[in-house]
Amino acid sequence: SAVISQKPSRDICQRGTSLTIQCQVDSQVTMMFWYRQQPGQSLTLIATANQGSEATYESGFVIDKFPISRPNLTFSTLTVSNMSPEDSSIYLCSAGGGTGYDQQYFGPGTRLTVT
Amino acid sequence: DQQVKQNSPSLSVQEGRISILNCDYTNSMFDYFLWYKKYPAEGPTFLISISSIKDKNEDGRFTVFLNKSAKHLSLHIVPSQPGDSAVYFCAAMTGNQFYFGTGTSLTVIP
Numbered sequence: 001s002a003v004i005s006q007k008p009s010r011d012i013c014q015r016g017t018s019l020t021i022q023c024q025v026d027s028q029v030t031m032m033f034w035y036r037q038q039p040g041q042s043l044t045l046i047a048t049a050n051q052g053s054e055a056t057y058e059s060g061f062v063i064d065k066f067p068i069s070r071p072n073l074t075f076s077t078l079t080v081s082n083m084s085p086e087d088s089s090i091y092l093c094s095a096g097g098g099t100g101y102d103q104q105y106f107g108p109g110t111r112l113t114v115t
Numbered sequence: 116d117q118q119v120k121q122n123s124p125s126l127s128v129q130e131g132r133i134s135i136l137n138c139d140y141t142n143s144m145f146d147y148f149l150w151y152k153k154y155p156a157e158g159p160t161f162l163i164s165i166s167s168i169k170d171k172n173e174d175g176r177f178t179v180f181l182n183k184s185a186k187h188l189s190l191h192i193v194p195s196q197p198g199d200s201a202v203y204f205c206a207a208m209t210g211n212q213f214y215f216g217t218g219t220s221l222t223v224i225p
Contacts, residue, residue: 031211040124092158092159096211103161103164104161108158
């Protein structure tokens, strides 16, 4: 299993600003992912954070809005850029073994409110 | 397009009785299914899974049933305990891609 921590746990931000969320895993993992959970919605995959290369984004998400870094096998960041109230959500980092059938382990989430 | 659906946003069950949480999916390419449990202010934690080659998997008080022809899976918790009160997400996989349902909030009443 993997233990995942996220910082910050919550934040209230002004419209037009950016916030970077950090995700730390206690062991080296192949795959790291970033999800968003808006109120009443399912967990939605934003992107797969690839170590040493550009993240792979899902439909509807773009690098300019959600730049992601993955400098090594235990750490990743997600930036929410030029925020608007619609970006208010819980952002979750997860990690998995990457063999297809490994379950994912999730961080506690970052609750973002944009005013 | 919601490929995994949990049509009951909430469920209340008396302690000791059975809790049945349901999940429907639309993509026949899904080959692995998982249930996650989420407490407030925590990330989801893995609960139980089932491969598409099986129709049942049991782990203690938790049993997952898969009906491929109906594209339906369910999670049974017997007996339900107050500590089971949480939001339960079902997820379906194809390749490395996970698709989650919207969750069902289970309340077990002592």
